[in-house]
Amino acid sequence: MPHLLHLDSSADPRSSASRAVTAAFVAGWRERGSAFTVTSRDLQADPPPHLPDAALHWSPGLRTAQEVVDPADEARQQTYLDELLAADVLLLGAPMYNWSLPSTLKAWIDHVHVLGTTVPFGEFETRPLAGRPAVVVSSRGASYDAGGEQASWDHTVPPLELVLGRSFGMSVSVITLQLTLADRVPAMADLRDRAAAEADAARSYAGELAGRIAA
Ligand SMILES: Cc1cc2nc3c(=O)[nH]c(=O)nc-3n(C[C@H](O)[C@H](O)[C@H](O)COP(=O)(O)O)c2cc1C
Secondary structure: OOEEEEEEOOOOOOOOHHHHHHHHHHHHHHOOOOOOEEEEEEOOOOOOOOOOOHHHHEOHHHOOOOOOOOHHHHHHHHHHHHHHHOOOEEEEEOOOEOOEOOHHHHHHHHHHOOEOOOEOEOOEOOOOOOOOEEEEEEEOOOOOOOOOHHHHOOOOHHHHHHHHHHHOOOEEEEEEEOOOOOOOOHHHHHHHHHHHHHHHHHHHHHHHHHHHHHO
């Protein structure tokens, strides 16, 4: 059965732009029929802790004799890994926070980017997520597509492309929502129409993309 893992990480419970787009993707996925199942995890409501032990970066077979981990920490990590490995498609809501990732999403990544388990290392050549689609929905208050100095300030999408694409071998699509603060920031008032149009376009595109990936 085609299964989607849907993760949100916005800390905005009122008007999150990324949550609206991931919801449109989930709706498009569910439209394909009842066989198209979904697991949703809200990383803001139920945040992973910071990685409690660096030994968890390594699969059990790659740990040193001194790297004995707390069973509760290992069980929590295994829950995240099981959810990810059971998914045919991964959907991530990834707002830009201080040019980077929400700390909840970063903590989840630190739990699932595991050498010898999700990433090949040494004699552990496994890459179980290779070829599976991953969709990143990245919302940001300003815009970073005008070239110049600001073009290099996005540290939200590039690390996700490295982890999901380069390390896991997933096929990554990115939906970017810009100017989400246009309604709030007076100096951005003349950008409001553009922001609204981009938000509409992102929601429609997410629904279409879900249908295409599910097909
Ligand atoms: C803690 C925090 C840090 C932020 N840092 C940035 C930033 O560096 N650049 C930016 O363009 N917007 C920044 N914003 C604005 C958010 O990216 C914007 O509101 C976005 O829409 C958040 O996603 P959401 O609407 O899904 O919650 C920040 C917002 C918060 C709450």
